[in-house]
Amino acid sequence: MLFSSIVFLFYFLPVVLVVNYLLGFSRTLQNLWLLIASLFFYAWGEPVYVFLMLASIFANYFLGLIIGKSKEKDKPTRRWVVVACIINIGLLFVFKYLPFTLSNIYRMTGSALTAPKIALPIGISFFTFQALSYVLDVQMNKTKYEKSLFYVGLYIAFFPQLIAGPIVQYNTVAQQIRERRITMRMFSVGLCRFTAGLGKKILLSNNFAILADNIFNWSMIGQEFYEVPILMAWLGSISYSLQIYFDFSAYSDMAIGLGLMFGFRFDENFNYPYIAKSITEFWRRWHISLSSWFRDYVYFPLGGSRVQNRDKEIRNLFIVWVLTGLWHGAEWNFLLWGMWHFIFILAERFFGYHEKPGYNVLKHIYTIFIVVVGWTLFRVTNLFQAGRYFANLVGANSIPFSNDMTWMLFREYGIWLLLGVIFSMPVAQKINDMLLENTCKPLSILYSVLYPVAMLLLFAVSVAYLARGTYNPFIYFNF
Amino acid sequence: MKLFFAKKNLTALLLLVAILGFSAANLLYGKDALLETLTTMLDIQKIEDVDALVAGAEEAVSEQLLYKVQFVEVYGYIQKLLFKTEIDNFTYGQDDNGFLNYLGFFREEDSMLPDYAQRVARLKDIVEEKGGKLLLVTPPCKYDPQGSAYAPGYPVNDANAREDALLLYAHEAGVDTMDLRESLRDFPYQERFFKADHHWTIQAAFAAYSAIVQEFEDRYDLLLDPENFYRDINNYDVYTYKQAMLGSMGRNTGVVFSGLDDYTLIVPKFPTHYINTAKEPNGMELETEGTFEEALLDTVHLSTSNIYSNSLYSVYLQEVRAWNRIVNTENPDGPKLFCVRDSYFTPVVCFLSPMFSEIHMIWPLGEGAPDVERYVRENDFDYVIVEVYPYNINDDMFDFCRAALVP
Structure with a gap:
């Protein structure tokens, strides 16, 4: 079930909300209700794989229990952590990476065999990482093991962050599962955040998706049949960069908003990544929960940057970026995308990029360029198509600079592109802060009065787009 | 703070x-439809169910959403x-004069076009064996x-281009063809089509009908209207319903975006009497008898105020049915006509009806449409028209005489 759907907005969410508040007298019943609702939410789109998720819940609950109890008795736990890693990573490998691995082995060995086609369970990378986080947190003494199977289930399956993150670490919510408080303020901020996310997804992301999907599809057809001029290719890459940002951050906004509505505080997942002045900074602002996960459960355990020599530091970084690339999808282009970012992060670290003051505009242009080129690599379906697309970007094979259709796309979508650029910067946040500091000023009062009207309008317009049945892609199937 | x-x-x-509030209202309003859907689908045998x-x-x-x-x-x-002219990922696009058209970034070549032409040629051979004539007609x-x-x-x-190619291949295969783009060349574009519907206007259909009658006269020496009586618009009542029609495309874009069209109804002033039998979507045959208005028109569409669910183009013969037979009791000695057609031809057929004793029609894309080849073999027609709107040129529309005929 998608957040940006009529079923979710007007059937699922109201029922879950109302029942949750009716059960306010009992936290246990509330948690049970949220678990049932979350399983229903997942089963709506994955009626078979919901059992896979249940299996993951059971396995990780018992492993957490064993590790926790062993720790209490000072017994060794390492082997159980290895078992947890094998089960979780194994699950991910079978469903996500096995067809890719086999097809490459067959290709290399010249075998005529074809890799099996296995449907990827939606959100498997998210819930697997969350599940593993629970076991590892218990192992690392970040948190106590959970005695209730239902609570582990709720942590792994909780519907707001189930299919598109953020990846919540168990230690950040363990307390909240048992002892959260739902206040009017939390609910209000949450609902407003959810509405803003809904608007971002439906109005911004989906419009950029139209541009990006069409242009990348035309490139796939090949120059012999469909020409993608240089300007159009860049328009496609920039549109995709805006699409993935607004889509992903919108889902995070909706997830964080929904979490607040049910009394959970999730960490922020995005912080205006496109204003970054380096790739390192970009990754402090983009998909923060994934970066944190790899930092806490891979990079630091490997030694991080506090190692004796630079070779090990590079090795640690390399491992993290190989995993980051592959986490996003089982294809070579995802691995290359991870390597692309690794190279620039490494270069920034070892050439003292961050120590050089000034050149802010140049630094920003550099960052955006690297990120946009990276997203292009990310968006193509395979390396062959990457070659085609990059040929378009640089005007290889006598591709013209632009054509009439390029300008038509600008005419039709220019306003959305402008809005996308504006809202990818913290303009709204700055205005909000500026007005908040002058609460007595008429402008501030006017803003406060107009805010509810604007949010209601945003919600109504979003519903209008949904009711009309406009283009509404879901881009997390690879994750 | x-x-x-x-x-x-x-x-x-x-x-x-x-x-x-909206959720509760939708639950109350749509619960029956939702329950009906769920109960009809609850028989779960496999995961696909x-x-x-x-x-x-x-x-x-989604369908039952209130205020949709x-x-x-x-x-x-x-x-x-936002000054946008394209709708819904380039499904429809509005030109500078407000006319909506289908959009598409590329149109795949249809390698079957020569085969479609051959199928028409085979049908023509069957018709000619029985002494009839066949004409392939393409609207603009x-x-x-x-x-x-x-x-x-x-x-x-x-x-x-597809229309050109089909006509070319058909001509090459020896089929008589009529390109209505040429016939309506002088008919102003603004009056030729509805802005927000994919069909032509009733006035354009009337002009096309006149051109077809002329074509029969020139090509087959068939004097359907020697006195130019039936083609004289003065012998018809012309009613214009201003800003009354929201076309098929407009229903997807809304009135604010596409605007409303005028709808013109053309009804003979001269006496008529028909028995019209149509195969309804439920498979039942419905018979209506009476004058042109009583037998061929479904005037309920004119009095319905809901422009969003009502298509005025359906006034004539309910737009299109899988099979129709119109018997003209006023002209029992007139020639018999058979049309393989789509909805474009509906008003044209109505205007042709006074000149023929019987007109039979099959819409191959309709549910339960009879087999065209068998129908032609089992019935005797003096004339056969195969009419196909350019966007309907596809394998299903030419679902007849697929195999070479056995001598």
């Missing part, structure tokens, strides 16, 4: 009321505000490079 939370609280309260159940529920919920029409209008209004494509006004680079789905 106090103001900050007061603002958020008020907004959340309003949003909550909106969500819960669960997927179908989910998809069915989502569709039912108003939401579509809001959507259309926003597109207007709504997109007309001379009449439509799009900026360069606009990806209009142009079916003219």
